[in-house]
Amino acid sequence: MKLDYSVIMPFMPVFLEGAWMTVKLSVLSLALGLVLGIIGGLCKTSAIWPLRAVANLYTWIFRGTPLLVQLFILYFGLPQLGITMGPFQAGVLGMALNTGAYVTEIVRSGLTAVDRGQSEAASALGMSRSVALFRVIGPQAIKVIIPPLVNQFIMTIKNSSMVSLVTITELFRTGESVIVSTFRSFEVYTVIAIMYLIMTSLLMIVAKQLEKGMSAHDRA
Amino acid sequence: MIELNQVNKSYGKHQVLFDINLTIAKREKVVILGPSGSGKSTVLRCINGLETIQSGDIRYEGASVLGDKAMRKLRLEVGMVFQRFHLFPHRTALENVMEGPIWVKGMKKHEAKELATDLLAKVGLSGKEDSYPGKLSGGQQQRVAIARSLAMQPKAILFDEPTSALDPELVGEVLSVMKEVAAEGMSMVVVTHEIGFAREVADRIVFMDQGKVIETGTPDEILDRPQHVRTQSFLSRILK
Ligand SMILES: Nc1ncnc2c1ncn2[C@@H]1O[C@H](COP(=O)(O)OP(=O)(O)OP(=O)(O)O)[C@@H](O)[C@H]1O
Ligand SMILES: [Mg+2]
Numbered sequence: 001m002k003l004d005y006s007v008i009m010p011f012m013p014v015f016l017e018g019a020w021m022t023v024k025l026s027v028l029s030l031a032l033g034l035v036l037g038i039i040g041g042l043c044k045t046s047a048i049w050p051l052r053a054v055a056n057l058y059t060w061i062f063r064g065t066p067l068l069v070q071l072f073i074l075y076f077g078l079p080q081l082g083i084t085m086g087p088f089q090a091g092v093l094g095m096a097l098n099t100g101a102y103v104t105e106i107v108r109s110g111l112t113a114v115d116r117g118q119s120e121a122a123s124a125l126g127m128s129r130s131v132a133l134f135r136v137i138g139p140q141a142i143k144v145i146i147p148p149l150v151n152q153f154i155m156t157i158k159n160s161s162m163v164s165l166v167t168i169t170e171l172f173r174t175g176e177s178v179i180v181s182t183f184r185s186f187e188v189y190t191v192i193a194i195m196y197l198i199m200t201s202l203l204m205i206v207a208k209q210l211e212k213g214m215s216a217h218d219r220a
Numbered sequence: 221m222i223e224l225n226q227v228n229k230s231y232g233k234h235q236v237l238f239d240i241n242l243t244i245a246k247r248e249k250v251v252i253l254g255p256s257g258s259g260k261s262t263v264l265r266c267i268n269g270l271e272t273i274q275s276g277d278i279r280y281e282g283a284s285v286l287g288d289k290a291m292r293k294l295r296l297e298v299g300m301v302f303q304r305f306h307l308f309p310h311r312t313a314l315e316n317v318m319e320g321p322i323w324v325k326g327m328k329k330h331e332a333k334e335l336a337t338d339l340l341a342k343v344g345l346s347g348k349e350d351s352y353p354g355k356l357s358g359g360q361q362q363r364v365a366i367a368r369s370l371a372m373q374p375k376a377i378l379f380d381e382p383t384s385a386l387d388p389e390l391v392g393e394v395l396s397v398m399k400e401v402a403a404e405g406m407s408m409v410v411v412t413h414e415i416g417f418a419r420e421v422a423d424r425i426v427f428m429d430q431g432k433v434i435e436t437g438t439p440d441e442i443l444d445r446p447q448h449v450r451t452q453s454f455l456s457r458i459l460k
Contacts (some may be wrong), residue, residue: 120270121306125320126295127374135323138309 008187018174019195025091025170026109026157032096033156037103038059042133044108048095055104062101068162070094075166091163099156106152110145111137142216150207154200161196171195221246221306221376221407222267222298227276229431236262238431240276244376246320249408249416254428255454260411261303263428264378267409268300296324299369303381305361307353313340313364314349320372330373343397356395359390362399376407385415413458419443427451 030078043055075090085093087215122132164173175188182188222244229237236259244250252260263269267278269291278285280294307316315328317336321327327335340349343363353361362382369377382398383391395417402408402421412418419427425442427434429450437441446452 006333086424115306117302117304118308121300121302121308123270124268124295124300124302125368126292126324127320131323136308 003187004184005187005191008178008184013173014178015171015191015195018169018171019060019199021158021169022160022171022196023199025088025095025160025163025168028092029095029099029160030153030156031102032092033099036096036100037107040100040104041107041111044104045111057120059101059104062098063105067094067098067159068165070098071163087163087167091160091168094166095156095160095163098159099152101171102152102155104148106145106148107141109148110141111185113144114140122134143211145212146214150204153203157199158196158204170174221248221281222409223277223279224263224267225277225279227263228274229259229266229271230274236431237266237273240433242426242433244407244409246375247405247407248423248425249402249421250424251422252341252409252411252428253413253415253418253440254434256323258428259431260428261380263381264300264411265353265408266284267378268295268298296372297375297376299372299377301362301365301369301377301379301382303385305353305358305365305385307361307365307368309353312350312352313345313367315352315357316364317367317371320368321378324372332452335371336367339370340364340401342370344393357390358386358391361385362394363438366394366397366401370401374406377401379408379410379412381411381413383412390420415443415455415459427454 040055040058043051044059046052071090071094074085074094074172075087078085118140119132122136127135146201160170161172164170169177171192178188179185222242224240224242227237227240228235240259240263242250242263252263252292254260262271262342266273273286280290280298283290283293284295285291307313308319311319314333314336317339318332319327321332321335322329337346337349340346343366345360345363345367348356348360348364353364356364366377366382379398383394386394391414397416398408398410398417399421408421410417410422422439424436426436427437427442427446427448434448434450435446443455444450446455
């Protein structure tokens with residue numbers, strides 16, 4: 001069969017709808033995952049051991065098991081315990097928890113990368129830990145955090161293809177439905193690949209701008 | 221004003237301070253001398269709570285600072301200047317000095333700016349307000365750090381080898397700022413190897429070795445008539 005993209009062009013609206021679902025899923029789980037990761041990172045660097053213990057348990061479980069298994073437990077497993085979620089909620093929750101675990105590690109290593117003298121200087125000035133975090137440690141940690149964070153966000157966008165398996169019709173899953181009526185696997189999956197590429201590229205461009213803005217007044 | 225009673229400090233099994241007793245009176249300048257590893261920095265860091273102590277007591281204006289509240293008061297009123305400056309690299313010289321007044325004392329931004337501008341002028345850095353620390357020499361950075369500490373209008377300042385990380389030709393500018401601060405009546409605890417500064421400024425010199433205070437006295441007593449062999453051999457080594 002010769003390659004012919006015109007056959008699948010009429011299905012563009014279907015792809016775009018799937019892509020829109022992928023965007024919604026990704027944005028929501030990235031936002032939630034970021035919040036979780038910041039809280040997790042702060043817990044991991046806290047002086048209070050129960051907070052560290054909880055955060056350690058969290059990252060241990062969610063980085064140590066496959067995302068797919070986590071999604072299946074949330075969507076197919078929990079109903080058995082009487083907890084039912086829609087596929088969208090389960091998808092977002094699973095991706096957020098998974099992303100949050102990785103972001104926790106990224107935030108932790110960013111915070112610990114800041115020279116200890118900085119928090120000592122802040123303490124010596126009388127700053128509380130929270131003021132020191134916002135004014136001294138955080139702004140310096142962000143520079144270290146952003147590059148791996150962008151990587152993680154790209155991973156999350158790509159991983160969102162897995163939520164198709166908990167019955168969400170996002171970008172990847174639209175492929176199947178188009179193939180059923182066109183039998184054009186190559187064309188369909190290359191179009192889908194390009195759409196993922198567009199999303200991840202947009203993210204990388206935004207990140208580049210952010211990094212540029214922040215290194216404007218770097219130390220010599 | 222600051223009082224250490226029988227302070228013991230260990231890192232794990234390794235004890236680094238043994239029964240330290242030390243009193244710093246208001247407006248007094250105390251210089252701590254001693255070989256590397258004798259525990260000088262640790263004494264300063266225990267005073268403002270950067271290290272916790274295993275036993276003994278540290279009191280500030282009569283109250284034990286082992287409690288959080290008293291420690292907060294001490295940190296508000298006792299500044300610290302570090303060997304390696306520890307300026308905030310993401311903020312300009314002026315912002316470094318403004319940071320404490322604004323974020324700890326809640327001072328209005330324009331007032332803090334005025335205060336910081338005056339203090340930078342006082343340490344001889346007018347014109348450097350907008351420079352980031354990375355663009356300043358070591359001597360300039362340390363003077364910004366002194367201004368940052370002064371901006372909190374402290375009653376005392378702890379100096380931990382403030383000139384040891386500097387090129388020799390930059391030591392003088394920092395010492396002269398410190399002498400000026402001393403002349404204004406600030407209480408100071410200074411760890412330094414600058415014997416000239418100690419002789420000129422100190423009311424009292426404390427000599428430490430291996431985590432213990434070996435002897436204490438006026439500069440003349442310690443520098444010219446040291447009683448203890450360890451003090452004598454230390455002085456002969458650094459005066460060589
Ligand atoms: N964080 C730490 N963990 C373990 N041991 C430490 C720590 N900090 C200091 N020490 C040890 O405590 C002892 C006293 O150190 P301190 O830094 O107070 O000495 P110092 O008199 O300031 O020396 P220097 O002139 O080199 O600055 C040394 O034996 C040092 O190895
Ligand atoms: Mg030291």
